[in-house]
Amino acid sequence: MVYRTRTNYSAQQKSEMWDRWQRGESLKAIGRAFDRPSSSIFCQLSPTGGIRPAPRKRSRLALSISDREEISRGIVAAKSLRQIATSLNRAPSTISREIQRNGGYQCYRATQADQATWDRAHRPKLCKLARYPALTRKVAIKLKRHWSPNRLMVG
Numbered sequence: 001m002v003y004r005t006r007t008n009y010s011a012q013q014k015s016e017m018w019d020r021w022q023r024g025e026s027l028k029a030i031g032r033a034f035d036r037p038s039s040s041i042f043c044q045l046s047p048t049g050g051i052r053p054a055p056r057k058r059s060r061l062a063l064s065i066s067d068r069e070e071i072s073r074g075i076v077a078a079k080s081l082r083q084i085a086t087s088l089n090r091a092p093s094t095i096s097r098e099i100q101r102n103g104g105y106q107c108y109r110a111t112q113a114d115q116a117t118w119d120r121a122h123r124p125k126l127c128k129l130a131r132y133p134a135l136t137r138k139v140a141i142k143l144k145r146h147w148s149p150n151r152l153m154v155g
Helices: 011-022 027-034 038-048 065-076 081-088 092-101 110-121 133-144
Strands: none
Touching: 011 027, 011 038, 027 038, 065 081, 065 092, 065 110, 081 092
């Protein structure tokens, strides 16, 4: 048996996989489109229980790249934490934590801090159906019976 090297799919390829999966194509058909075995496709879709994960986005409250660049410039200009915080309308503790978790005064770099923050924010949290096989079976049984919670509601 010939083993292939691990394929790291691009964001565009993953998006196409999810589009095909949502259109109802089989794993085998999707695998043929990418010249990969269906098990390779399964490994991409199964961690979220076959449900397309929501696109990642930053909170509006989080520091932006421009905020981090301002912090970096403040460090170079030897400004105090309070001066940097005031210029960004943030609490000094926020600036202090940002600097400490990203290398300290000597090593702080805005782009590296921004990327590290994005990487730390990634949560490999599985959906409930992927985490609880018993729940998955119950849902599947009730869907086969055409069960709906709306039927239980009394008007």
